[in-house]
Amino acid sequence: MGIDRRALLKRAGLLAGTGALAGLTGCEPGRGAGSAAVMPTDAPGGWAGVRARFDLDPGKRHFAAFVLASHPRPVADAIQRHRDGLQTDPDGYLEAHGRRLDRAARAAAAGYLGADPDGIAFTRSTTDGLGLLYGGLRLRPGQEVVTTEHDFYATHEALRLRAERTGAAVRRVALYDDPAAVSVDGLVAAARRGIGPRTRVLALTWVHSGTGVKLPLREITAAVAELNRDRDPRDRVLVCVDAVHALGVEPAEVGDLGCDFLVAGCHKWLFGPRGTGLVWGRDAAWEQVTGTVPSFDRRAIGAWIGGRAPDGSGSRSSSLPRAALFEPGGFHAFEHRWALAEAFAFQRELGKAAVAERTRALATRLKDGLAAIPSVRLVTPRAPELSAGIVCLDVGDLSPDDAAAALRRQGILASVSPYASPHLRLGPSIVTSEADVDAALSAIAALA
Ligand SMILES: Cc1ncc(COP(=O)(O)O)c(C=O)c1O
Numbered sequence: 001m002g003i004d005r006r007a008l009l010k011r012a013g014l015l016a017g018t019g020a021l022a023g024l025t026g027c028e029p030g031r032g033a034g035s036a037a038v039m040p041t042d043a044p045g046g047w048a049g050v051r052a053r054f055d056l057d058p059g060k061r062h063f064a065a066f067v068l069a070s071h072p073r074p075v076a077d078a079i080q081r082h083r084d085g086l087q088t089d090p091d092g093y094l095e096a097h098g099r100r101l102d103r104a105a106r107a108a109a110a111g112y113l114g115a116d117p118d119g120i121a122f123t124r125s126t127t128d129g130l131g132l133l134y135g136g137l138r139l140r141p142g143q144e145v146v147t148t149e150h151d152f153y154a155t156h157e158a159l160r161l162r163a164e165r166t167g168a169a170v171r172r173v174a175l176y177d178d179p180a181a182v183s184v185d186g187l188v189a190a191a192r193r194g195i196g197p198r199t200r201v202l203a204l205t206w207v208h209s210g211t212g213v214k215l216p217l218r219e220i221t222a223a224v225a226e227l228n229r230d231r232d233p234r235d236r237v238l239v240c241v242d243a244v245h246a247l248g249v250e251p252a253e254v255g256d257l258g259c260d261f262l263v264a265g266c267h268k269w270l271f272g273p274r275g276t277g278l279v280w281g282r283d284a285a286w287e288q289v290t291g292t293v294p295s296f297d298r299r300a301i302g303a304w305i306g307g308r309a310p311d312g313s314g315s316r317s318s319s320l321p322r323a324a325l326f327e328p329g330g331f332h333a334f335e336h337r338w339a340l341a342e343a344f345a346f347q348r349e350l351g352k353a354a355v356a357e358r359t360r361a362l363a364t365r366l367k368d369g370l371a372a373i374p375s376v377r378l379v380t381p382r383a384p385e386l387s388a389g390i391v392c393l394d395v396g397d398l399s400p401d402d403a404a405a406a407l408r409r410q411g412i413l414a415s416v417s418p419y420a421s422p423h424l425r426l427g428p429s430i431v432t433s434e435a436d437v438d439a440a441l442s443a444i445a446a447l448a
Contacts, residue, residue: 041354050350050430054271061436063426064415066245066389069271070431071339078342079273082335094334099298101338108344112352114253115280121327122337123277126244127154129263132328133240133279134158134203135165136289140234143200144169148191150176150208153418155242159203169198179211179379182386184219191220195227201238207245210419212380212390214250217241221258238285244268244277249359249388251352260285269359269389269429272343273336279326286322296329355430359389362428362437366391369441375448379423392423396448400424403447410443412436 043050053073056062062070071079082101085093103117110117123129134145135158145159149172159170173194176182195202202224207214221239228236238260243250248269254262261281266272281289294300299320300310311325347355364384370376370393379392395403400416403424407414414426428437 041350041358043350047358047430047433051433054431056431060411060413061439062413062431063428063436063440064413065271065431066268066427066429067415069267069274071273071343072271072346074342074346075271075273075339078339079335082338086335098334101334101341105338105340108341109278112344112348113280114255116283118321119280119283119286119323121279121281121323122340123263123279123328124275124332125267125277126242126263126265127158128328129265129277129279130154130158130242131161132292132326133261133263133289134162134201136292136326137162137201137238137240138288138290139166139168139200142198143235144171144196144198145201145203146171146173146194146196146199147203148172148194148205149174150210150213151203151205152209152242155203155205171196175215176213179208179213179392180377180381182213182381184216184385187213187216187386188219188223191215192223192227195224195237199237200235201240203240203242205242205245207243207249207388207390209245209390209425210392210417210421210423212387212392212425214246214381214386214388216385217257217259218252225258238288245390246388248347249356251356254280255282261289266340266343269427270343270347271430273339275333275336276340276343279323281323286326289322289326291326291328293328293330295325295327296331297324297327300325300329350430359429360384362432362434363387363389363391365434366426366428366437366440369437370444373441373445376444389427389429391426391428392417393426393444394423395444398448403444406447407440407443412440412443414440 040046041050045052054070055076056065056070085097105122106117106120109120113120123132134155139145145162145168147155147159147170162168163170173190175187175190191202204215204220206217224237224239239258240261241259241263243262243264245268247264247266248271261279263277263279265277267274267276295310297320303310311320367378367380367382370378370391371382375396377394379394380390381387394400400422404414404416414424417423417425426440
């Protein structure tokens with residue numbers, strides 16, 4: 001590199017004062033990170049203590065930890081406990097503990113989301129949830145689904161399969177050309193323009209994993225609500241959101257977002273058990289979707305045994321929530337599903353606001369540093385209102401794969417976004433520190 005890397009980093013405020021100190025001391029709670037204050041967690045040992053509760057290789061800097069979670073100690077312990085019980089006496093353990101553990105996991109998810117437990121269906125992943133949701137939404141003849149160019153394969157493919165099965169009309173719209181230059185007003189206006197008179201479903205992704213753009217979800221759902229006011233209830237636009245890169249990053253309560261369905265895996269930013277996910281829906285919205293995989297809810301099976309329809313049709317006594325009918329049944333990797341209770345408890349122990357602030361502060365530090373490196377093109381917006389934990393960038397003429405490989409050789413683990421226009425992607429999180437960010441910046445500056 002033809003420039004003084006140290007001078008550059010210094011210009012970005014990374015080698016000066018508290019920045020370097022905070023990095024060296026491994027993220028002291030409450031210390032400044034760039035211009036952003038890092039909210040402390042009450043967890044023992046602060047953020048360094050949090051990091052120590054993961055088995056992640058201590059010799060590496062884990063900026064790809066959000067792709068697939070490592071389990072923190074309480075989650076790993078719970079999985080092991082349930083696995084031991086199931087290994088010894090699978091049916092007995094399930095009979096003795098299954099209902100209680102399922103209820104506990106559901107209550108923990110509801111507490112974390114600020115939702116009613118009956119509004120939540122567990123799945124195995126985001127992809128699972130999107131496939132079931134977009135496969136099961138009721139559409140009347142002539143109604144269409146609108147999605148965007150920026151959604152991940154899982155949304156596009158779920159909708160393509162839906163169209164193939166039922167002939168449903170699906171349309172894609174672009175919300176932006178240059179991700180780094182998006183604005184709240186521009187995104188809201190583009191989403192609003194994308195909705196036509198026949199649109200019944202707006203399928204969005206909250207945080208785009210190909211660019212790092214975070215949609216202003218509340219503003220978009222407010223615009224949709226305004227538009228819905230003049231529509232027949234059967235034609236109102238339902239807003240469905242892939243929130244996998246927001247769950248465990250954004251602290252909002254789900255009911256405040258204004259969307260109808262929220263779909264996420266719990267095994268990314270939330271650091272929950274691998275192979276777990278959920279779909280949350282508003283009460284009224286659940287009426288608009290049918291299940292695909294038979295539910296194993298006891299009430300549904302009981303109704304079937306009694307010769308009644310599992311959904312309560314033809315009976316006045318059934319109160320089976322529709323989310324329970326939607327939740328795919330069959331026996332699962334129960335040890336993972338039940339450990340969701342510990343995963344949500346872990347996040348709440350750290351503090352939702354503290355985790356959000358920590359992620360934001362580290363991402364801001366990273367973006368500020370990247371913006372000062374001439375060979376770097378930052379793809380993700382710098383404003384925290386328009387970005388979350390994912391930071392996408394290009395480095396000179398290097399391919400993202402080559403850049404990621406070069407970083408990996410130095411123990412800096414990044415990922416490459418799996419899209420038609422790939423980018424190098426780093427995700428600062430609760431398992432990275434200021435020192436990790438600074439090391440990544442030095443290594444990236446030396447790449448091109
Ligand atoms: C936006 C988005 N949605 C969904 C997925 C898939 O998540 P899951 O593994 O939970 O299906 C990914 C990436 O893996 C993603 O980036």
